[in-house]
Amino acid sequence: MERSAINTYIEQNKERVLNELLDLLKIPSISADSKYKPDILKTAEAVKQRLIEAGADKVEISPSKGNPVVYAEKIIDPAKPTIIVYGHYDVQPADPINLWHSPPFEPVIKKTDIHPEGAIFARGACDDKGQMYMHVKAFELMMKTNTLPCNVKFMIEGEEEVGSPSLGPWIIENKERLKGDVILISDTSIIANDTPSIDVGLRGLAYMEVEVVGPNRDLHSGVYGGAVANPINVLCKLIADCHDENKHITIPGFYEDVMELSAEARAEIAKAPFNLDEYKKDLAVGDVMGEKGYSSIERTGIRPTLDVNGIWGGYIGEGAKTVLPSKAFAKISMRLVPNQNSHKISELFQKYFESVAPKSVRVKVTAHHGGEPVVVSTESVGYKSASMAMEETYGKKPIPTFGGGSIPIVALFKKELGLDSILFGFGLDSDALHSPNEHYGLVNYYKGIETIPLFYRNFTQLSGK
Amino acid sequence: MERSAINTYIEQNKERVLNELLDLLKIPSISADSKYKPDILKTAEAVKQRLIEAGADKVEISPSKGNPVVYAEKIIDPAKPTIIVYGHYDVQPADPINLWHSPPFEPVIKKTDIHPEGAIFARGACDDKGQMYMHVKAFELMMKTNTLPCNVKFMIEGEEEVGSPSLGPWIIENKERLKGDVILISDTSIIANDTPSIDVGLRGLAYMEVEVVGPNRDLHSGVYGGAVANPINVLCKLIADCHDENKHITIPGFYEDVMELSAEARAEIAKAPFNLDEYKKDLAVGDVMGEKGYSSIERTGIRPTLDVNGIWGGYIGEGAKTVLPSKAFAKISMRLVPNQNSHKISELFQKYFESVAPKSVRVKVTAHHGGEPVVVSTESVGYKSASMAMEETYGKKPIPTFGGGSIPIVALFKKELGLDSILFGFGLDSDALHSPNEHYGLVNYYKGIETIPLFYRNFTQLSGK
Numbered sequence: 027m028e029r030s031a032i033n034t035y036i037e038q039n040k041e042r043v044l045n046e047l048l049d050l051l052k053i054p055s056i057s058a059d060s061k062y063k064p065d066i067l068k069t070a071e072a073v074k075q076r077l078i079e080a081g082a083d084k085v086e087i088s089p090s091k092g093n094p095v096v097y098a099e100k101i102i103d104p105a106k107p108t109i110i111v112y113g114h115y116d117v118q119p120a121d122p123i124n125l126w127h128s129p130p131f132e133p134v135i136k137k138t139d140i141h142p143e144g145a146i147f148a149r150g151a152c153d154d155k156g157q158m159y160m161h162v163k164a165f166e167l168m169m170k171t172n173t174l175p176c177n178v179k180f181m182i183e184g185e186e187e188v189g190s191p192s193l194g195p196w197i198i199e200n201k202e203r204l205k206g207d208v209i210l211i212s213d214t215s216i217i218a219n220d221t222p223s224i225d226v227g228l229r230g231l232a233y234m235e236v237e238v239v240g241p242n243r244d245l246h247s248g249v250y251g252g253a254v255a256n257p258i259n260v261l262c263k264l265i266a267d268c269h270d271e272n273k274h275i276t277i278p279g280f281y282e283d284v285m286e287l288s289a290e291a292r293a294e295i296a297k298a299p300f301n302l303d304e305y306k307k308d309l310a311v312g313d314v315m316g317e318k319g320y321s322s323i324e325r326t327g328i329r330p331t332l333d334v335n336g337i338w339g340g341y342i343g344e345g346a347k348t349v350l351p352s353k354a355f356a357k358i359s360m361r362l363v364p365n366q367n368s369h370k371i372s373e374l375f376q377k378y379f380e381s382v383a384p385k386s387v388r389v390k391v392t393a394h395h396g397g398e399p400v401v402v403s404t405e406s407v408g409y410k411s412a413s414m415a416m417e418e419t420y421g422k423k424p425i426p427t428f429g430g431g432s433i434p435i436v437a438l439f440k441k442e443l444g445l446d447s448i449l450f451g452f453g454l455d456s457d458a459l460h461s462p463n464e465h466y467g468l469v470n471y472y473k474g475i476e477t478i479p480l481f482y483r484n485f486t487q488l489s490g491k
Numbered sequence: 492m493e494r495s496a497i498n499t500y501i502e503q504n505k506e507r508v509l510n511e512l513l514d515l516l517k518i519p520s521i522s523a524d525s526k527y528k529p530d531i532l533k534t535a536e537a538v539k540q541r542l543i544e545a546g547a548d549k550v551e552i553s554p555s556k557g558n559p560v561v562y563a564e565k566i567i568d569p570a571k572p573t574i575i576v577y578g579h580y581d582v583q584p585a586d587p588i589n590l591w592h593s594p595p596f597e598p599v600i601k602k603t604d605i606h607p608e609g610a611i612f613a614r615g616a617c618d619d620k621g622q623m624y625m626h627v628k629a630f631e632l633m634m635k636t637n638t639l640p641c642n643v644k645f646m647i648e649g650e651e652e653v654g655s656p657s658l659g660p661w662i663i664e665n666k667e668r669l670k671g672d673v674i675l676i677s678d679t680s681i682i683a684n685d686t687p688s689i690d691v692g693l694r695g696l697a698y699m700e701v702e703v704v705g706p707n708r709d710l711h712s713g714v715y716g717g718a719v720a721n722p723i724n725v726l727c728k729l730i731a732d733c734h735d736e737n738k739h740i741t742i743p744g745f746y747e748d749v750m751e752l753s754a755e756a757r758a759e760i761a762k763a764p765f766n767l768d769e770y771k772k773d774l775a776v777g778d779v780m781g782e783k784g785y786s787s788i789e790r791t792g793i794r795p796t797l798d799v800n801g802i803w804g805g806y807i808g809e810g811a812k813t814v815l816p817s818k819a820f821a822k823i824s825m826r827l828v829p830n831q832n833s834h835k836i837s838e839l840f841q842k843y844f845e846s847v848a849p850k851s852v853r854v855k856v857t858a859h860h861g862g863e864p865v866v867v868s869t870e871s872v873g874y875k876s877a878s879m880a881m882e883e884t885y886g887k888k889p890i891p892t893f894g895g896g897s898i899p900i901v902a903l904f905k906k907e908l909g910l911d912s913i914l915f916g917f918g919l920d921s922d923a924l925h926s927p928n929e930h931y932g933l934v935n936y937y938k939g940i941e942t943i944p945l946f947y948r949n950f951t952q953l954s955g956k
Contacts, residue, residue: 231813244926250774258801347523429713
């Protein structure tokens, strides 16, 4: 496989390769909201068609307990290694819509300072349609140039943004056909377009819904205020008490299983370029804030956290209403690091909240989907294949990083299929994932399509098969 | 004026007197939401017509900077005292609508344990249309039986639920025709239908809107969580820190102007019947919660408080979204007692919040309408007239109480017109003011119409005019 042949193919098919992605982005495949189910199915169908056109076999929309999984494969030689490509065709909700400069499902290409050659602006542009589709096009490229060096299987699901609840059962049911040697995933970021990196650690996730109920009905805050516990005030205290003055989480037992890194490991991590002033300026904050004793990179990479993702209660409409509300709610999630376990943490959280809640309210805590933290060895064949591929197309060796985000199914793949996942992402942190005006650089998109075939080549060679 | 004559008139006109109120209740005169302006004007027009029919003169819908004031008068003899009746024809918003057992603007009469003879269920049934309309019917009664002993003026406004922003300027503009001797208001409650009471103290109100801004955009909580201050977490801490462990408010200077009551005064207040077990059972709470060292009655009557009336931020829709939001908001109000001043408290609050906010966020605090606390002397002619009137129709001397709610304009009347307000209310705390399923007992409604003419008689006699 020659890089010039790869680049020629990309050049000749540049426009179509982009337009197909733009078409995918137009479908609002929002998994968090059941009213978009028809769009979910429409997107799965589109991905299926593109895989068929790329040359895959046994392409099917495989049913699950929830949204279907698009499966496809190309077996050229059972003796060769098998790469399993994972991605997801569902996207995050787009709200608040009024903060988007262009409609979230009407992709436009705009030039920016970070992307002078242009970026695609749409929900899902990076997470994950843009990155997932690079793999479909890289596969097509290898098929059309007859350079596919090993076997490949595609597993593109539709529930990642809601925690992939149906994927576990689907994998167990399909274990036979999911035999392979490594999982390849593009759903993370590089440090910068001139500084490639590969995530070797992903934080886990525990996501909790909390409901605090005070009086059995909304009350007049004049008649009752001062005598009756206000569930909003109580909820605020419960949340505030989750951190001490050093921003250390106070939930008993929370840090018990946290693997502290060695001084050497921390020194490696510190090599990643990071400019605090620019970081603050980019976010327009007066200061950063986090756990005492750790740098910003460490706080987002190797330390567990607790964030309130949403809070509501009482009157939130126009004007003033002097109500002492009956209920208050919060969505609270914790990012976890090895070797914390999401079920154990969810239980600790629930036990803690219920134990510290005052007798004047009733607290109900339920757990959403969780995900386990994960670490990949830089000595593995998969990591080396990815590292060498990026070194070739970027001209620089990628830095191993600890990404802050969670991809819960990575631990699932290890558990059910015994396979490592290589986090081979090409996005940027500034792509505004999960936020308004999400985008993906054209340079990044094409770079991924260019680099992925080199991973296939390296992996086949290093596997010695 | 004979009680039997009063009761005969009420009996003979019972149904019409009720139906006219039900018609008023059908109009959704919600002042907090500008889309109901047509209904506001429609209600004002209806009140005007009823006053004309009752026999008043100079009835007009008097324009203001906002919703109009319905003015009317009957001057029988300039040498006689003049009672000015204040009420409001606007109502609270009705949400959450789904918690109402019958539509908020389709009044129905239902029997309940507390109201075995029936209560009117509708938004505004008690606050304030039911109570305000008792005065219109009492006036009609005195006019039709030719027993009106003194002069009367009506001032029925349409913005009380949003803090009466236009009333001050309207009063100043109409000062000439608002000369009088006392303001009579029915917008408070008695302890129970067999335990009359008169509010001698109203708490003031300071209402604040707080906005906390962290990063300049919503962020992915995996990529940024732990390194960047989450405005929801920060807001929760700011709110939680407003109280210490004794539920004493921590804002510096907050209690400076609070008039501590004497032991004797506190003993008087303690005479009001109060059953803690029933209070907790009625609200279905495991315990009450409030400032250490004070009883529940004192906590709602003579102590200032801080309550969060509404809080929101981040993702509050269906399912999970792992966002670290850019902003968080809260509506926070404080009930004040003599001699606290709402402007001073608003400033203290704003200064405090801005000073304790960490450098990693920007806090914006704005003040809504406020209202001053007020106290009426039990030695005054107005109080005695009301007390004697209730003693006659209830068979018991009313207990002087410190109501928890605020009627901000009472301080305004003192300041601009030099007049005391007699809080002559006939509702019950269980009437669910500001809540779903607000109601007003038929017994209470007719009792008010029966008692008000006795106030007029007593006031005229005691004024010696």
